[in-house]
Amino acid sequence: MLKLETFYFFSLQLKKSNILMLLKRKLLLIAFVLLAPLAMLAQSHVKGRLIDAVTKEGIPGATLTVKKSGREVRYISGADGSFSFPLAEATTVEISSIGSLPKTISVQAGQDLGDVSLESSQLAMKEVVVSSNIAIDRKTPVAVSTLRSVVIEERIGNKEFPELLKVTPSTYVTKSGGGFGDSRINVRGFNQANTAVMVNGVPVNDMENGAVYWSNWAGLAEIASNVQVQRGLGASKLSVAAVGGNINIVTKATEMEKGGQVSATTGNDNYMKYTFGYNTGKNKNGLALSVLGSYTRGDGYVDGTKFEGWNYFATLGWEINSHHTLTATVTGAPQWHNQRSAAIKYETLYGNPNNTAVVNRGDKYNDSYGYLNGKEYSWSKNFYHKPVANINYYWNISEKTDLSAVVYASLGRGGGTGPIGTINGSTGFTVAKDANGLIRFDDIKRWNSGFATAGFGTTTANPAWPTAGAYQGQYVADASNNGIIRRASMNSHNWYGAIVNLKHDFTNAITVNAGLDLRYYKGIHYRRVDDALGTAAYFETKDVNNPNKYVAGYDKNGTIDYANDGLVKQVGGYLSGEYNVKSFSIFAAGSLSNTNYQRIDHFLYDKKTDSRWKSEKKDFLAYTVKGGVNYRINAQHNVFGNIGYLTRAPFFNTVWPNNNNVDIVKNITNEKIFTSELGYGFRSKYLAANVNLYRTEWKDKNIIRNFPDPATGLTYRANINGLVAIHQGVEFELNSHPIQQLEIQAMASFGNWKYDNNVVTDVFNDSNEKLGTVNLYTKGLKVGDAAQTTANFAATYEIVKGLRLRGSYYYATKLYANFTPENRTDATKEGQQAWQLPSYGLFDGMLSYNFKWGKDRFTIRLNVDNLTDKKYIAESTDDIKYDPTVATDFKIGDNGSGKNNRVYPGFGRTWTVGIKYNFR
Numbered sequence: 001m002l003k004l005e006t007f008y009f010f011s012l013q014l015k016k017s018n019i020l021m022l023l024k025r026k027l028l029l030i031a032f033v034l035l036a037p038l039a040m041l042a043q044s045h046v047k048g049r050l051i052d053a054v055t056k057e058g059i060p061g062a063t064l065t066v067k068k069s070g071r072e073v074r075y076i077s078g079a080d081g082s083f084s085f086p087l088a089e090a091t092t093v094e095i096s097s098i099g100s101l102p103k104t105i106s107v108q109a110g111q112d113l114g115d116v117s118l119e120s121s122q123l124a125m126k127e128v129v130v131s132s133n134i135a136i137d138r139k140t141p142v143a144v145s146t147l148r149s150v151v152i153e154e155r156i157g158n159k160e161f162p163e164l165l166k167v168t169p170s171t172y173v174t175k176s177g178g179g180f181g182d183s184r185i186n187v188r189g190f191n192q193a194n195t196a197v198m199v200n201g202v203p204v205n206d207m208e209n210g211a212v213y214w215s216n217w218a219g220l221a222e223i224a225s226n227v228q229v230q231r232g233l234g235a236s237k238l239s240v241a242a243v244g245g246n247i248n249i250v251t252k253a254t255e256m257e258k259g260g261q262v263s264a265t266t267g268n269d270n271y272m273k274y275t276f277g278y279n280t281g282k283n284k285n286g287l288a289l290s291v292l293g294s295y296t297r298g299d300g301y302v303d304g305t306k307f308e309g310w311n312y313f314a315t316l317g318w319e320i321n322s323h324h325t326l327t328a329t330v331t332g333a334p335q336w337h338n339q340r341s342a343a344i345k346y347e348t349l350y351g352n353p354n355n356t357a358v359v360n361r362g363d364k365y366n367d368s369y370g371y372l373n374g375k376e377y378s379w380s381k382n383f384y385h386k387p388v389a390n391i392n393y394y395w396n397i398s399e400k401t402d403l404s405a406v407v408y409a410s411l412g413r414g415g416g417t418g419p420i421g422t423i424n425g426s427t428g429f430t431v432a433k434d435a436n437g438l439i440r441f442d443d444i445k446r447w448n449s450g451f452a453t454a455g456f457g458t459t460t461a462n463p464a465w466p467t468a469g470a471y472q473g474q475y476v477a478d479a480s481n482n483g484i485i486r487r488a489s490m491n492s493h494n495w496y497g498a499i500v501n502l503k504h505d506f507t508n509a510i511t512v513n514a515g516l517d518l519r520y521y522k523g524i525h526y527r528r529v530d531d532a533l534g535t536a537a538y539f540e541t542k543d544v545n546n547p548n549k550y551v552a553g554y555d556k557n558g559t560i561d562y563a564n565d566g567l568v569k570q571v572g573g574y575l576s577g578e579y580n581v582k583s584f585s586i587f588a589a590g591s592l593s594n595t596n597y598q599r600i601d602h603f604l605y606d607k608k609t610d611s612r613w614k615s616e617k618k619d620f621l622a623y624t625v626k627g628g629v630n631y632r633i634n635a636q637h638n639v640f641g642n643i644g645y646l647t648r649a650p651f652f653n654t655v656w657p658n659n660n661n662v663d664i665v666k667n668i669t670n671e672k673i674f675t676s677e678l679g680y681g682f683r684s685k686y687l688a689a690n691v692n693l694y695r696t697e698w699k700d701k702n703i704i705r706n707f708p709d710p711a712t713g714l715t716y717r718a719n720i721n722g723l724v725a726i727h728q729g730v731e732f733e734l735n736s737h738p739i740q741q742l743e744i745q746a747m748a749s750f751g752n753w754k755y756d757n758n759v760v761t762d763v764f765n766d767s768n769e770k771l772g773t774v775n776l777y778t779k780g781l782k783v784g785d786a787a788q789t790t791a792n793f794a795a796t797y798e799i800v801k802g803l804r805l806r807g808s809y810y811y812a813t814k815l816y817a818n819f820t821p822e823n824r825t826d827a828t829k830e831g832q833q834a835w836q837l838p839s840y841g842l843f844d845g846m847l848s849y850n851f852k853w854g855k856d857r858f859t860i861r862l863n864v865d866n867l868t869d870k871k872y873i874a875e876s877t878d879d880i881k882y883d884p885t886v887a888t889d890f891k892i893g894d895n896g897s898g899k900n901n902r903v904y905p906g907f908g909r910t911w912t913v914g915i916k917y918n919f920r
Contacts, residue, residue, distance in 0.1 A: 044088075046087045047082070048113030049082045049083070050116050051115050051117055052118060053119045058077070058081025058082065060080070060743065061077060061097070062100075064085070065093065066085060073085075078685035078737045079736050083685075089109060092105065101118065103116070103119075140628075141629055141641065143232055143692040145229045146229075147168075147227045148226050149252070153221070154806070157267070157910075157914075158267045158863075158912045160175070161220045162185040163183060165247070167794065168229045168747065170231055170751060171185060171186065171187050172790060173186075175906070178300065179215075179307070180305065182337075183214050184212075186244070187247075188231055189727045189753035189785075193210030193211055195244040197246075199388070200390065203238065207493075208521070208523050208651065213384065215333070215382060216333060216386040217386075218309045218335055219311025220251075222277075222292055222313070225251060225252045227248065230246040232245055232675055232677050233628070235587075239516075239517035239624075241646045241673075243648070243698060251313070258920065259281075260276070260277050260279060261916060263916035264915060265912050265913070266912065267910065270299045271297075272296070277293070282317075289314070289315070291314045293313070295310055296309045296311075304366040305369075308336055312330075316329075323396040326391070327391070329391075332386060333386070334385035335385075338369060338378035339368065340380070340904075341380035342368075343875075343876070345900065346900065346902075348361055348367075349905060350899075354889065367437060368380040368439070370433075370438035372442060372445065377439075382415075388410045391408075400506075401503065403502050405498065410493070410494075410496075411493070411495075412495070414491070415491050418489065419487070420527075420561065423447055425457070440455075445533045446534070447460075448534035449534035449535070462475050462535070471537050474537070477538050478538065486531040487561065489526075492523075494521070495519070501514070502515065509579055509580050510577065511577070511580070514573070517571075519568070521568040523567075526562060526602075529551050529558065532553025537550040537552050538551045538553070542562070563603050566599055568596070570595050574592075575590055576589035583633070584631055586629050589627065590626075594619055594621050595619070595622065596617055598614065598616075600615070613661070615661035620650070621670075622670055625644060626643070626646070628641060628642030628677075640680075640681075645672075645675075647673075654702045654703070655668060658717065665704070665719055672699040674699075677694045678694075679693070686736055688735045689732070690731075693728075693729075693730050697726055698726075701724075703723070704717065718761045718774065718822045719761060720761045720776065720821055720822065721759075723757070724755065725754070725756065725783060726756050729752055730749070731750075733747045741797055741799075744793075744795050744796075746793045749791070753788055755783065757778070757779050758778055758779045759778065759821075775825065776821050777827055782814075784834050784879070785818035786815070787812035789814040790812050791811045793808065804846075804847070806845065806847075809841060809843055810842045811839070812840055814836070815836065815837045816833065816834045819834040835881075837898070837903075842866050844863075844864065844865045844866065848862070858917055859915070865911070866910065872906045873906065874904050875904045877902050878901055882900060
């Protein structure tokens, strides 16, 4: 048994031991507190900012791998591209960011690296940038949003290219009818005809009407290196300015690293896409080649909108020497797709509570299609191929002088189909449909072929052709009442151009750019037989050069209905200067251009005897003056302002509104636009934000419309000019990296776009005789066709290395129907707004996993758009109020429900799953 004395002795020794241990701990803590500052000094922080060598914007989310004591530690750049990490001794840092060349740098403890540029992983970018009008962050005084290739790839899914841009302020994007490539975009309330779209500095808006057909650019998501949306004045070096802004798409130049990619994607409604690309890398002789191709097909979300498309892209870069670089690029996207050609009445889609006889067809309904021989067939089919080839040359003449030039050509071929002719007075869209509301194409073909067919009217079959000749006794279609066939309206073009820019640095602070912008365009417009649908030929009577001709059903070269050409020639030049000193960047520019129009008609005038087959030429001299100042208050804050005035030639079709060479609008003038803008930018490690205020005044907007006279039932033409529209608003945009794994993006834009005056318009009959004037009451009316208030919030979180989850919410409101000014003739309804469509919000999601397999890399990605399957109306193409005399009409509100309008619904839930393999 242990004695009490012994127990006491051991207890005392244990207490002494605990006291000594406690004293040691306290001494260690005191030593740590005293020496910690010395340790912090010994482990000073290295700091700097990663920027894109092209746009000078910060690169968020880049990886910096620092070697410390035999191990590697990873850091991520912040929202503004800034980075900071502790370092006790000299070492190396490996920097990597998707789409950029990896970079290794040596660093010292406490070193301030300043701006560290990451070059694109592509060859010969400089000359592309010179001609692509890229805005520089915190320097160029314009409102700009930039999407890099990694963002484009992550978000695209089965979206169309314009949809990627709806997360930028003051943009509104819809899919219109829902056909492949039929999307459209508005910027600050201006449609895409009034927004300049450029690919590598080459303008792509149609030179007759300013339109952009996105189906011709279906592969842009695969080949885009970065995209800038420059709202307002923009930084373009073109002689013809845009009203809404510029969308600058810089394609991938020749990849410097050898390797390639293969990907496959599947999605809703049998969507499939396959892509392959390969890069040779830069050879010893300075040559490098990159190629990419893709194939896409699907049934389409909207019923009856099957599609098939290809895309090809090839670029050859040659770094001749340190002074000369040459690149050649060709890209194209041949495709065909069935369409929902026109908006559909609201009650047809959603029903009418006041009229149970109306069949609710649902928001996928398409009244343009049916089945022929058991296969999907549509009146409305678009087919087109618009290859574009350009050669870029860059010459570094001296340390102070550079010359860049791009020469381009595009030979577009294709068109769109529709019905022509009638059966017992009914057109292709009004002829009796089946119980599901589909076109009875098998029965139309039977009727055309002379077989008795029920349900089409009193004449049960197409009578045999009575006129003597090759087709007597056969079945022939014509424009009157001898059947309905599918015609193709061809809108081809030959387009050539060149842009030459000379840049000279007079001093370290003063830079001047001068250039030429030359364009030639010939639009080729005619109709031909696309599918005779059982008839032997089409009988044409309008061609005075070949009257009463028969065009065989298999003849793709014979012309029917019309044939004319539009010639457009533009010659322009620009001059700009930049002054950069300390915290100021000052920019001023001016341009002068002449647009020459001429119309040639191959149908209406005898080429041998009538000189009118070529119209007179019409010239429009236009100019632009603009300037701006950016002031960098410090490393975090900057402010800018710009102002500009421009005139612009009216579109081709407003000069010859009656589609002949005689009825030219004599008093038509240039449109005039005055715009101003103020902006503020904030940059920090955790937050990058922008605020912009803008105001644009558009005067003498030219509109040529058909004018319905309710008293006589006749349709006249109204030459509407003198309209003034004011577009003003405020925009917010931010990007935040509160922690390394989380990225937050948000935007909000609040617009107030409205007409500012009433106008008096002249009215003409078919003989171009002035009948009088009509008052249009438009003052105070909101501009329709685009949501004036939009917002988007998105967050991306890296759950574990390589596994990323993204969610976003988009909201649109203050969206008005696209009314037409010529319908606003009632003085008692002055100020009555167009129908305001219901607001809507959409949730989207993305989950991706990225991992390495040796030197190669795999990416698996799931995209789901409109997660909650929200039903909404994206646009209304007219503004028809309810009729109080009709008992079954909608009657909601004094302003009318708008539910008699023709509308385009938005898409419900869509999804894609894809895998991509990058190999070296």
